[in-house]
Amino acid sequence: MDERMIRFISALRAGGVRISLAESADAFLAVDMLGVQEREAFRLSLRATLVKDAASLPTFDELFPLFFDSADAQQPMFDATQEMSPEEAQMLAQMLKQFGEQLRKMLEKLLRGDQLNQQELDKLAQMTGLNRAQDMQYRDWYAQRMMRALRFKEVQEALREIMELLAKMGMSKQRLDQMQQLIQANQQALQEQVNRFAGQKIAENMSEAEPDDANIDDLMDRPFRALSDREMDVLRKEVRRLANRLRSRIALRQKRAKSGQLDAKATIRANLKHAGVPIDIKHRDHRLKPKLVVICDISTSMRYCSELMLSLVYALQDLVTKTHAFAFIDHLEFISPDFAGKEPNAAITAVLERMPPGYYSTDLGYALNQFARQYLDTVDQRTTFILVGDGRNNYNDPALDAFQQLARRSRRMIWINPEPPMLWGSGDSDMLQYAPLCNNVVMAATLGELTEAVDQLLSQP
Amino acid sequence: MSDTSNFSTPAQVKDALNSQQYIASDEIATTVFLTAQLGKPLLCEGPAGVGKTELAKSIAGATGRELIRLQCYEGLDETKALYEWEYAKQLLYTQLLRDKLQDTLAGANTLAQAADRLAQEEDVFFSMRFLLQRPLLKAILNDKPTVLLIDEIDRADAEFEAFLLEVLSDFQVTVPELGTLAAVHRPIVLLTSNNTRELSEALKRRCLYLFIGYPSVEQEMAVVHLKVPELAPKLAQQAVELVHRLRGLDLRKSPSISETLDWAKSLVALNARQLDREVLENTLSVLLKHESDLQKVKRRLDVTEKGPRLEEDDRSLRRRN
Numbered sequence: 090m091d092e093r094m095i096r097f098i099s100a101l102r103a104g105g106v107r108i109s110l111a112e113s114a115d116a117f118l119a120v121d122m123l124g125v126q127e128r129e130a131f132r133l134s135l136r137a138t139l140v141k142d143a144a145s146l147p148t149f150d151e152l153f154p155l156f157f158d159s160a161d162a163q164q165p166m167f168d169a170t171q172e173m174s175p176e177e178a179q180m181l182a183q184m185l186k187q188f189g190e191q192l193r194k195m196l197e198k199l200l201r202g203d204q205l206n207q208q209e210l211d212k213l214a215q216m217t218g219l220n221r222a223q224d225m226q227y228r229d230w231y232a233q234r235m236m237r238a239l240r241f242k243e244v245q246e247a248l249r250e251i252m253e254l255l256a257k258m259g260m261s262k263q264r265l266d267q268m269q270q271l272i273q274a275n276q277q278a279l280q281e282q283v284n285r286f287a288g289q290k291i292a293e294n295m296s297e298a299e300p301d302d303a304n305i306d307d308l309m310d311r312p313f314r315a316l317s318d319r320e321m322d323v324l325r326k327e328v329r330r331l332a333n334r335l336r337s338r339i340a341l342r343q344k345r346a347k348s349g350q351l352d353a354k355a356t357i358r359a360n361l362k363h364a365g366v367p368i369d370i371k372h373r374d375h376r377l378k379p380k381l382v383v384i385c386d387i388s389t390s391m392r393y394c395s396e397l398m399l400s401l402v403y404a405l406q407d408l409v410t411k412t413h414a415f416a417f418i419d420h421l422e423f424i425s426p427d428f429a430g431k432e433p434n435a436a437i438t439a440v441l442e443r444m445p446p447g448y449y450s451t452d453l454g455y456a457l458n459q460f461a462r463q464y465l466d467t468v469d470q471r472t473t474f475i476l477v478g479d480g481r482n483n484y485n486d487p488a489l490d491a492f493q494q495l496a497r498r499s500r501r502m503i504w505i506n507p508e509p510p511m512l513w514g515s516g517d518s519d520m521l522q523y524a525p526l527c528n529n530v531v532m533a534a535t536l537g538e539l540t541e542a543v544d545q546l547l548s549q550p
Numbered sequence: 551m552s553d554t555s556n557f558s559t560p561a562q563v564k565d566a567l568n569s570q571q572y573i574a575s576d577e578i579a580t581t582v583f584l585t586a587q588l589g590k591p592l593l594c595e596g597p598a599g600v601g602k603t604e605l606a607k608s609i610a611g612a613t614g615r616e617l618i619r620l621q622c623y624e625g626l627d628e629t630k631a632l633y634e635w636e637y638a639k640q641l642l643y644t645q646l647l648r649d650k651l652q653d654t655l656a657g658a659n660t661l662a663q664a665a666d667r668l669a670q671e672e673d674v675f676f677s678m679r680f681l682l683q684r685p686l687l688k689a690i691l692n693d694k695p696t697v698l699l700i701d702e703i704d705r706a707d708a709e710f711e712a713f714l715l716e717v718l719s720d721f722q723v724t725v726p727e728l729g730t731l732a733a734v735h736r737p738i739v740l741l742t743s744n745n746t747r748e749l750s751e752a753l754k755r756r757c758l759y760l761f762i763g764y765p766s767v768e769q770e771m772a773v774v775h776l777k778v779p780e781l782a783p784k785l786a787q788q789a790v791e792l793v794h795r796l797r798g799l800d801l802r803k804s805p806s807i808s809e810t811l812d813w814a815k816s817l818v819a820l821n822a823r824q825l826d827r828e829v830l831e832n833t834l835s836v837l838l839k840h841e842s843d844l845q846k847v848k849r850r851l852d853v854t855e856k857g858p859r860l861e862e863d864d865r866s867l868r869r870r871n
Contacts, residue, residue, distance in 0.1 A: 109755050119584050123560070130560060133580040141754035143595055143745070143761045358637045361675075365641060407747050410624070426802075429746075 090125055091117070096296040097156040098139065103295035104152060104225060106145040112138060128157070144432040151225060155285070155292040167271045168202045180258060184251050195244045196251070199275045210286050213238055219287060223294045231291070232284040239283075248272060321396070324536055325434070328400045380411040380471045382499070384460065386478030387444060388418045388451035394507050398477045399437045401539065403428050405475075413467045417456035418444055423464070451481060453519070454488035461491040465498070474499040476527075479508045480520035487519040493526050501528045505542055509534065557586055563612075572601070572608035573772050581760045582609060591718050591739035593703075593754065596762035599806025602742040605762070606699040609738060616692065618737070619699045620685035622706035628713060632723060634682045640675055676727040686717055687731070695735035703753075704743040711753055718756055765807065767794055773807060778814040788825050789814060796837065796847065805837040812836050827851075 098113050119134035132153055140149045181200070185193050198205070205213075214220050217234040256265055355371035363369070383402050387395040399416070406412040406428050414425045422444060428436045468474060474495060496502040504527045506513070506520060513520035524530050533539040557563050563586075564579035574582070582605075585592040594602045610617035620631055644651075654671065658664035683691065689698040703711065717723060721733035741757060743749060765773065770790045774781065781789075790810065797804045805813075813836045822829045830851060838844045 107751065109751075111755055115588065115590065115758070118588055122584065122587050123580070129576060130580055133577055134584055136577075137581040137584055137758045137760060141593070141757070141759045146761060354637065357641065358635055361635075361637065361640055361644075364644070 093156060094120070094135075096293070097135075097152065100152055100156070100292045100296035101139060101145075101148065103223065104148045106140060106142075106148055108139055112141075131157070148225075151288075152292055155288045167274060168200075177255075177260065180255070181251070184254055188247055192240060192243060192247060195239060195241075196247060199244065199248065199272055199279070202271070202275050202278075204282055205279065205286075210283075213283075214286075214290055219290050220294070222287075222291045225288070225291055225295075228284070228288050228291055232280075232287045235283050235287060236280065245276075324397060325400060327536065328397060328404060379409055379473060380467075380469070381405055381409045381473050381475065382413045382415070382464075382467050383475045383477065384415045384417060384421070384456070385424075386418075386451070386453070386476075387416050387441065387446070388481075389446040389449075390451065390479055390481050391507070392446055396437055396441065397536065397539075398505075398507075399440060400433055401543065402477070403433050403436055405543075413464065415456075415460065415464070416440060416444060417453070418447060419450040419452045419455065421456040421459045421463075449483055451483045452485045453478065453480070453482045454486040454491075457488040457491040457495070461494060465495075468495060468498045470498075470500055472499045474502045475505065476503070477505045479506055479518065480504075480513065480523055481517050482519045484517050487522055489522060489526070492523060496526045496528075503527060503529045503531065505531050505533050505539070507534050508532070557583055559583070566612035567605075567608050570608040570611040571776055572604060573769060573776065574605075574608075575765075575769065578605065578760065578762065581758060585740075585758055586613075586738060588758070589736050591741055591757045592760060593749070593757035594740060594742045594760050594762060595745055597764065597804065597806060598744050599808040600762045600764060601807055602740075602762055603699065603701055606697060606701075606740040606742075609740070610697040613695075613697065613738070615738070616694060616696045617699060618685050618689045618692070618696050619701060621701045622703050622710070624705055624707060626706045626710055630684060631686050631710070631713075632684050632717070633687045633725060634684065635676075635727075636680045636682045640680050643675070643680075678728075681725070681728070687723060689737045689739075690717075690721055690723060690733040691731060692737075693734055696737045698737040698739045700739065700741045702744060703741045704746045704749060708750065711750055715752055715756065718753075764794075764797055764804075767791060770794070770807060770810060774810060774814050777811050778818060780818045781814050785817065785822065785824065786814065789817065792825070793837065799847070799850075801838070801843045801846070802840045803838070803843065809837050809839075 094116065095113075098108055098116070102108055116135055116138040119138045120131065123130045123134045125131050135153070136146075136149055140146055185196055188196065197203070213235045216238050217231055219231050219235070222231055252265060252269065255268075256262075350373040352371045352373040355373075356367055356369070357365065359369045359371050360367050383405060385395065385398050385402050387399070391398070402414050402424075406414055406425060412425065413423070414428065415421050416424045424440050427439050427443070431439065504523065508518070508520070510532055512518065513524070520530075529545075531538075531542040531545075533542050557566070560576070560580040560583040563583045564574050564576070567574040567579065567582070581592065584590075594605065596602060606619075607617055609615075651668075651671075654667055655664045658667055681687075685698070689696050700714070703714075706714075718739060721736055722730055724730045741753075764770075767790055770793070771786060774786045774790060775783070778786075793805050793810050793813070813833060816833050816836050817829070820829065820833065822833075831848070834844060834847060838847060
């Protein structure tokens with residue numbers, strides 16, 4: 090059992106659930122306490138100790154039955170030929186002869202209610218490439234492939250033929266219906282078996298997988314354009330980690346800042362040892378509460394990196410309570426509500442789905458004007474204004490007036506651009522016009538640069 | 551039931567919580583049982599108003615322990631959460647005891663001798679007498695076992711979270727003037743979070759985790775029946791079903807159990823016989839706290855003899871989870 094639990098834990102880890110050594114130790118303690126006899130209590134003790142995040146609960150719920158459900162939970166299969174008279178059985182045998190070897194085997198299985206044996210399953214796994222699969226997402230897809238490898242469509246076709254023939258040869262309708270039902274149930278059970286097997290196999294592969302350690306340093310310096318989906322995944326995780334690091338850093342900084350105001354309480358307390366003579370003056374800590382307005386370009390020209398940029402925006406919003414996040418293509422949308430209470434991936438997908446890219450529809454100028462009209466109240470002297478975009482305005486009016494107004498009102502205006510400076514001003518880029526109005530213009534084409542940029546932003550409040 | 555060590559099975563926890571008018575699912579009962587047995591803090595997450603705070607109160611009631619509550623907010627720090635020297639009282643005492651002090655020092659010949667004598671009395675001023683105990687220290691020093699509720703931890707700053715780690719891992723606190731104070735009894739600790747921000751991994755690692763979601767219709771019926779027994783069962787059924795459908799809508803704030811209960815109470819107060827349009831229009835504001843939500847639901851609401859129903863479009867069909 091212990092071994093099974095360890096494998097389960099490593100499968101969970103492969104599924105993206107963070108589990109530390111201390112937590113797995115807790116899980117063993119909890120299981121010692123409640124035992125393994127009662128499945129529900131066992132499940133709950135694992136769940137309470139291993140999963141610390143509502144977003145990871147579905148992963149747990151998916152993997153748990155694959156590891157700890159015994160095979161008896163399998164749907165029962167029925168022998169549809171059991172009640173046949175000898176003549177009928179002979180008829181059936183006759184009919185089956187016309188099909189090829191493989192097809193006949195399958196038909197017999199369905200009629201008799203036999204499960205696939207381990208050997209057959211292993212063969213299927215080999216044929217469909219299941220042995221290398223490590224992502225639960227593709228479970229259904231592999232199950233389908235396996236069914237196809239079993240030539241399930243043809244089998245169904247053949248079954249229909251057989252039923253028709255049997256009807257013609259004078260089997261009663263009632264008997265036929267009954268058989269049909271049994272076969273239906275058998276089919277489902279078989280499908281279920283294949284599906285379970287696929288899940289188990291993938292889970293097993295996951296638990297055997299080496300811990301994911303794609304070379305982060307290398308990826309950090311790779312331009313966003315040159316990233317594969319898989320690398321993107323790794324980077325997304327990295328962004329989350331960075332966000333956590335930034336969070337503790339920002340907390341420190343906020344504490345260090347002093348306002349110069351006298352803290353009477355602290356002063357009296359500190360000077361008790363001097364009999365109340367204020368020798369040691371204490372000042373009040375000034376909690377800097379920065380405000381952020383982030384506008385993110387998610388138009389076609391930025392699409393390749395908008396996901397990462399949005400995850401950055403998400404992280405910032407998580408970090409700084411007073412953050413207003415916007416995204417625009419041809420017009421501005423307030424996206425902070427989309428982020429609230431969702432886990433990052435879901436939130437970002439929601440935003441990207443809500444605002445599908447168009448062709449040549451980017452209009453930064455319009456978006457800026459719209460911002461100045463509707464949301465100007467979010468900008469004051471405490472606000473740091475961050476614009477994430479390439480400044481490619483599709484030859485529309487850049488609305489420099491509105492931009493200047495925003496820059497003047499805000500504490501700082503920062504532009505994060507994924508394009509290298511030599512491309513600024515080329516084609517439809519208005520970057521050179523915007524640049525002088527900003528306090529900082531940062532080029533961030535890799536995650537490394539992006540992190541550094543954000544770190545710098547937060548370090549100079 | 552005087553102490554948690556009496557809990558020997560999760561079923562017992564469930565019964566004890568039920569006796570406190572808290573209907574616990576198996577999941578809640580098992581997790582609470584493990585919390586008590588393993589002596590680890592329990593982190594409770596879930597939407598607002600599903601009874602996370604109530605759970606702590608019920609555990610306190612069921613175990614006969616005192617409940618000590620620490621409400622978190624932005625800017626909460628050690629002096630508010632742990633302890634503070636009562637400086638005003640110290641000053642006052644110094645003033646009042648001046649004569650006595652002079653007596654003490656009177657016989658001293660040298661300055662050094664006077665200082666020594668004073669040093670002997672130093673403990674008077676840095677004793678428990680002048681230590682203002684805040685919730686965390688109270689829970690640690692209490693001579694009876696307690697339940698410590700740290701409410702809405704997600705509202706506190708990250709640095710407070712880090713500070714909390716230290717307290718939660720060994721249940722001891724170092725006060726520089728007094729030395730280390732260790733817990734007499736290990737309290738049962740409950741942390742609640744509405745997930746407005748992600749908590750640090752380190753904190754999560756030290757806690758057991760319980761996610762309390764919205765209850766099923768049957769569970770919620772049972773809660774309504776328990777807390778508002780005056781409401782007719784048929785009406786309660788209709789009301790709970792409507793609430794469940796409301797939760798399926800894309801609302802800014804979905805109604806929680808506490809709001810269902812408020813609603814049930816107002817239905818009783820209004821002496822409502824059935825959920826007709828008039829009653830609904832008058833009482834919906836108890837359930838929905840945003841004007842836009844209210845308008846949205848009113849537009850969709852369709853009252854028939856069978857009771858209220860909502861016109862559902864594709865968006866509203868999107869279920870949670």
